[in-house]
Amino acid sequence: MLRNTITKSLSRSPIPLVGARNASIAADIFLPLKYGGKYTVTLIPGDGIGAEVTESVKQIFKADNVPVEWEQVDVSGLGASTDGFKESVASLKKNKVGLKGILHTPVERSGHSSFNVALRQELDIFASLVLIKNIPGVETRHSGIDMCLIRENTEGEYSGLEHQSVPGVVESLKIITKYKSERISRFAFEFALKNNRERVTVVHKANIMKLADGLFRKTVQDMAAEYPTLKTNDMIVDNASMQAVSYPQQFDVLVLPNLYGSILSNIGAGLVGGPGLIPGCNMGREIAVFEPGCRHVGLDIKGRNQANPTALILSASMMLRHLGLDSHANRISKAVYAVLAEGKVKTPDLKGTSTTSEFTKATLDKMESML
Known part of the structure; x- marks a missing residue:
């Protein structure tokens, strides 16, 4: 089934939520089919805290009788075998939708590209959406933050084209194409239009990379002419980084090349409470993969029952809205x-002492009280 407007990413509830006001993601996407009244969703727990936070999602979905069956693929960015990666690609091509933790890629590894990047390139899930908004109950320096970062996922500095010409000289190619710049630009403008946003800011470094970032910037500006009701401005990435920590309330929708999107999404996460709170998704023409908006794998706390599962739970809620399961998404x-607003159950990243299990139980108790 083809739908022009998908993924009501966060609900119309009066409760202040992360992300778009009446959020929907604009793209032409084939939604998965139901089998026996249930959707089959690819589940990739990922490395680090992945198994723990995906277990939280499983428990919550089971308690709410969500009509989703998991097709779990245990692939690790740490392993040498690519069999799990191939299996995950095949599963996502079949199911069209997935929920994913973060796959770790060690810095010191040579000759191996990031499985996270490879998955996006292989499946052409070209648009990353990260929703950053203050959450009641989470104390931060700034209030009034409500911005959406839309990042091109498949080229730029993450093209993976590097070689050593001679010992001590490395060439790394940054690829920017008009086609993919147009594609992500339209995604950003359509998202802004359909979600009652007012401004789109293109972030770039065109003052130095005049051809590559110049093309990206000009493509977004040219696209803006088709959306006269939206304000459009541009900002150099180093200034955007400073502005984000000094006056983040000025930002609404940002559209960025790959690397800048990664940097700004992490800055944004730090502003509203950290990576454990930030939901996100990666969208393509046929496949949607939902995962935390910041790529923090949490190896240092793996197995300690300390991880904050909020980011993955909210990403899973976005996935439910993509599937049209709004009532489940709203309740979850x-x-x-509500748990975050009360502030009684807080994981260590929020300066609390509660465990992952305790946060999950508190969420389940809240859901039961809503019935």
């Missing part, structure tokens, strides 16, 4: 926000 997200 409202419960999570």
Whole structure:
């Protein structure tokens, strides 16, 4: 089934939620089919805290009788075998939708590209959406933050084209194409239009990389002419980084090349409470993969029952809205926000002492009280 407007990413509930106001993601996407009244969803727990936070999602979905069956693929960015990666690609091509933790890629590894990047390139899930908004109950320096980062996922500095010409000289190619710049630009403008946003800011370094970033910037500016009701401006990435920490309330929708999107999404996460709170998704023409908006794998706390599962739970709620399961999505997200607002159950990243299991139980208790 083809739908022009998908993924009501966060609900119309009066409770302040992360992300777009009446959020939907604009793209032409084939939604998965139901089998026996249930959707089959690819589940990739990932490395680090992945198994723990995906277990939280499983428990919550089971308690709410969500009509989703998991097709779990255990692939690791740490392993040498690519069999799991091939299996995950095949599963996502079949199911069209997935929920994913973060796959770790060690810095010191040579000759191996990031499985996270490879998955996006292989499946052409070209648009990354990260939703950054203050959450009641989470104390931060700034209030009034409500921005959406839309990042091109498949080229730029993450093209993976590097070689050593001679010992001590490395050439790394940054690829920017008009076609992919147009594609992500339209995605950003359509998202802004359909979600009652007012401004799109293109982030670039065109003052130095005049051809590559110049093309990206000009493509977004040219596209803006088709959306006269939206304001459009541009900002150099180093200034955008400073502005984000000094006056983040000025930003609405940002559209960025790959590397800048990664940097700004992490800055944004730090502003509203950290990576454990930030939901996100990666969208293509046929496949949607939902995962935390910041790529923090949490190897240092793996197995300690300390991880904050909020980011993955909210990403899973976005996935439910993509599937048209709004009532489940609303109940789950409202419960999570209620737990955070009360502030009685807080994981260590929020300066609390509660465990992952305790946060999950508190969410389940809230959901039960809403019935």
